[in-house]
């Protein structure tokens with residue numbers, strides 16, 4: 001089962017991300033010609049449905065449900081009809097195939113990884129999950145993207161960059177003898193609706209990323225932001241070691257949710273929009289999530305589990 005480790009600072013949007021990933025699949029399973037089927041395994045169901053229901057009723061996940069999710073497993077099946085068919089055929093794999101994923105959440109890089117850094121990790125299950133992961137979803141809180149060099153070094157982004165780089169190095173070291181090992185980096189720009197315009201100007205990019213149908217300009221856009229804000233991490237994944245683990249070409253996802261302006265002292269509300277004939281859904285970057293699901297499918301194929 002492919003393992004995806006999700007890393008991000010406290011409050012960076014990890015739970016919201018999982019809730020939206022779930023929403024994208026639930027919706028695409030019913031709206032369109034069964035491109036996806038999404039099943040959450042029993043152990044994960046309560047937590048994720050609670051997060052999902054909160055989003056569907058216009059709230060961000062509350063603190064109680066935030067605490068709950070540490071790990072979530074789900075199955076993705078790709079239907080026989082629809083846009084994936086031709087691609088599946090060209091890869092020679094059977095349509096209608098399913099992939100099970102395990103998402104492991106690291107809520108706090110410092111706390112979760114310090115036992116490992118001290119060399120006392122031993123058989124800690126979570127750390128083993130991290131070290132053996134197939135993909136790493138790196139949340140980048142767009143509201144903390146830097147507007148200048150000083151801001152970058154003094155702000156939380158610099159610390160995060162160091163922590164992520166060190167995590168990647170640790171994974172690489174632990175798998176240095178495994179020549180066929182590949183890790184897929186996935187960068188999730190969370191809260192992109194609230195990115196500071198100056199942070200985009202500082203990276204010399206437009207106010208909106210190119211759409212998913214333009215993979216070239218889109219990755220150039222993401223790279224411009226990342227090279228500036230996570231330079232150590234980007235150098236790490238760009239260096240191809242002669243032997244041992246390799247980092248694949250990264251995927252990018254720009255995640256946003258439209259919010260209603262909050263009344264004073266109240267948390268922001270998620271804006272809803274009509275979906276289908278009768279339903280509602282959060283007003284979020286659904287295309288981005290559908291594209292992300294597509295890259296997960298690719299990862300599952302290549303991870304060979």
Ligand SMILES: Nc1nc2c(ncn2[C@@H]2O[C@H](COP(=O)(O)OP(=O)(O)OP(=O)(O)O)[C@@H](O)[C@H]2O)c(=O)[nH]1
Pocket residue numbers: 008009010011012013014015016017060061066067107190191192193194255256257258259267268
């Ligand atoms: N505007 C906007 N705000 C967001 C978005 N995603 C998350 N937020 C805000 O960020 C807060 C934290 O989001 P969570 O998804 O709970 O973050 P988390 O990383 O799971 O937090 P912890 O589990 O506490 O580490 C939410 O309560 C929202 O206020 C987004 O896409 N847009």
Ligand SMILES: [Mg+2]
Pocket residue numbers: 014015016066067
């Ligand atoms: Mg959370």
